[in-house]
Amino acid sequence: MKKKIMNILVGGPAGSGIESAGLLLGQALNRDGASVVIANEIMSLIRGGHNYNRVRFSYFEEVLCHDETVDIAVSLDQEGITEHLSQLSEGGVFIYDSVLNVEGVEAPKGVELMSVDLSETAKELGGDIYKNTVAMGVVLGLIGEELDFFEKLLRERFEKKGAEVVDANLKALRAGSGFAKEARFELEKGTEFAGEMLLNGNDATCLGAVAAGCKFVAAYPMTPASSIMHTMAAWGREKGIVMKHAEDEIAAMNMIVGAGFAGARSMTATSGGGFALMTEAVGLAGCAEVPCVVVNSQRVGPSTGLPTKTEQGDLRQVMHASQGDFPKLVMAPGDVQECFSMAFDAFNFADKYQIPVLLLLDKYLSESSVSFKAFEATDLSIDRGKILDEAGVAGVSEGGFFKRYADAEDGVSGRTLPGLPGGEHVTTSYETDEFGDLLEDRENRVLEMEKRMRKMDGILAELEKPVLIGAPAEEAEITFVAFGSMKTTLEEVVARLGETGMKTNILMIKYLVPFHAEEVGAILNAAKKAVLVEQNYSAMLGGVIRENTGFDFKEKILKYDGRQMDSNFIINKLAS
């Protein structure tokens, strides 16, 4: 069977190494010039339970997102048989370990059930751990791929463990390929995606932060944000980054505010529960006018919810974090490229406007790896905003005292960093006068409040205006509206509908606060049909759009089962 895009699922018990096998396959394919997406589904357990990875790839066209329908599935456990058999497309192959019980299991029409001695072969080679490599061999055999590109990566990966381990892995791979007997699929080739990076949203966010000169991170582990702290810690020594694993999220957030005040570019990363604890200090940064960047990678709530699954339910929590009114920027990247560029920009906005910048990711974006053109930092520049030197201080001082919160047309007062003589002042969580001294006077309150809030005008004017992805406005029969990780799935939807002759486009809301009310309103009012697509229950983005523009969505596609919707889901919903 000829295939432009292949989709392979590998599943097994948590802790069995099956996810890393999927990752390894994806990396090998990416190096070989395929466009690859790896999306995992993991359970909140260290061992036991069923985890799986989907590796979707093509040598023909760019692949952007996962697909629930798969061509080959491998299951190392009994749960995988019940969970995945129905996900196979016609002509698909379901590979299962021969030790599993398939009594009474019926394959869907056109699906081949294939029993392979995974456990037995692995045992002969030295242990259960080789099951994954045998399975990868079977997969490569079924798609008729030569083994050399995968063997190369195996050698590289297991070199440190010694020749014996490398040898056993190579034997496992070849044995697996032999089990396939003959290829069932033929991959169509057309485009070479050479030299691409394979990385997830968290990786891209870290690269953006490092490029921007972020050298202080304080965080507390929380899925799906933890890999940001791991990555920044791993790069710490080399890049001069302090990554402090704090005692809790309250400490982490207060630490980055302290570091931001001292003059570092600082960041934290968490998920909704941790963000709840950070909330008070987000307002502190807003009131004290301290630059810092906060990443919230959403998972399924409320409360602990489904800790390893995806959702977009923290939108309102992040938009409205902390008491009182204060200027802030909330933005939601839609793919790994935007994670990189918006993380970079976040530090400039934070410095320039002396505000907390909040980046909204989600589990799907944070943990799914995608082939992407290598980022270039060449067009980027660093803007630290108004940091004063001794001469600058002299201009905004009175009687030897520096006016840290001096009135300014753009709402941004010049700041001094500790260490600068003459710039001494107090930064505080209280309302203050221009000097930073506490003052409860009415006029002063209004002056300082309006000064701070004026920043929002500058930020909005500077933000890139919303653009339509896909068909031009006047030609589109449907305009899909979404934020964050919905982007890549919707791009696939638009492409697939395009193949059927239906023109559609996408309006991604990248900036939630401040909001492009005028532009978004104009696009929606002119749209033939607007369809809201969100991964949450109450259509939170729809509510935000309505309050800003008055536009009320008649059609909404919502999903809140913890699994990212794929293009089939959206297209089926449109048809129904």
Place this chain on the structure above:
Amino acid sequence: MTELKDLQTRENPNWCPGCGDYGIQAAVKGAIVGAGLKSSEIVISSGIGCGSKIPHWVKCYGFEGLHGRPLPVATGIKLANPELTVMAIGGDGDGYGLGMGHLIHSMRRNIDITYVVQNNQIYGLTTGQTSPTSDKGVKTKSTPSGAIEIPVNPIELGLASGATYIARGYAGDLPHLTSLIVGGLKHRGFALIDTFQPCVTFNKVNTYDFFGKRVYRLEDDKDFVVAKPGDEKAICEAVRRGREWGERIPIGVFYREERATYGDEEPGLADGSKPVDVPSAPVDIEELKSLFM
């Protein structure tokens, strides 16, 4: 070098007349001068409470943050720019109540911060509720029938948590308190200086008269030696003195230890690198990119 007049702020403190915080403010200023520090290179991080307003009345860099959080902010400042001298100052409610977790972790990580706790055994700013150091049985607005809990003992807490300079001062003994803070500022590592601060408005028990009759300086006691690691006998004695609460109450340095600070061992600060040195152009990420190819 900084003189006392250089530390004068635009405004003067508005604490209640007779408040122990005046003594602490004077001691902090005296210690900055005594330790030979420049006002521009000092940051005082405070929380919320009467005493936490102190950064407004000592001219240097100040950060008056959230209730209970002066230590995490101070930690961020110190790790971002290790060249700064960082102090944290806050009350007993702030540090031993809301901020207790941060205090224990700050001590075990031996971050180079001097932490002065203004301990008045009561909540003053919120007009008189029980605090973590209130004596059992004390009647306050929140414990009209008497406090049920026993008080936190900061000296024992410091010993158990890995602080490397543990002292107790008294706002009524200015020269002594000043020297304790100088010692803390000169000490490399976490210095905990619990300080008796009479609250003349809401604490009618632990008054100047109460402390005046009871406090004695440890250094005046020939039998006492400052405890250090390995000296089990002295550590036991430090615990005993830390618990002494009755006719006689000791002030002074209980324990001192030379131990690498958190910053000394932080890989991100190796070779003099510091996070506040933000480059003027984007950082080269070519090498990092190759990790994903």
